[in-house]
Amino acid sequence: MAKKKKNPVEVYQMVCGSCHSRNYVASLKRENKSLEVSKFCPTERKHTLHKAKKA
Numbered sequence: 001m002a003k004k005k006k007n008p009v010e011v012y013q014m015v016c017g018s019c020h021s022r023n024y025v026a027s028l029k030r031e032n033k034s035l036e037v038s039k040f041c042p043t044e045r046k047h048t049l050h051k052a053k054k055a
């Protein structure tokens with residue numbers, strides 16, 4: 001008996017656009033098209049633009 005997957009979660013890694021550190025993991029809905037978020041980068045210790053990349 002095969003179980004149906006229910007609501008597969010799209011997992012993304014939030015990559016710093018400035019130093020390319022993978023600082024966060026986020027699960028985003030497909031409707032959410034804002035894949036660039038300003039987040040705190042612990043490497044640079046400031047807010048930078050993070051891009052969501054699929055894990």
Ligand SMILES: [Zn+2]
Pocket residue numbers: 016017018019020021041043044048
């Ligand atoms: Zn950074």
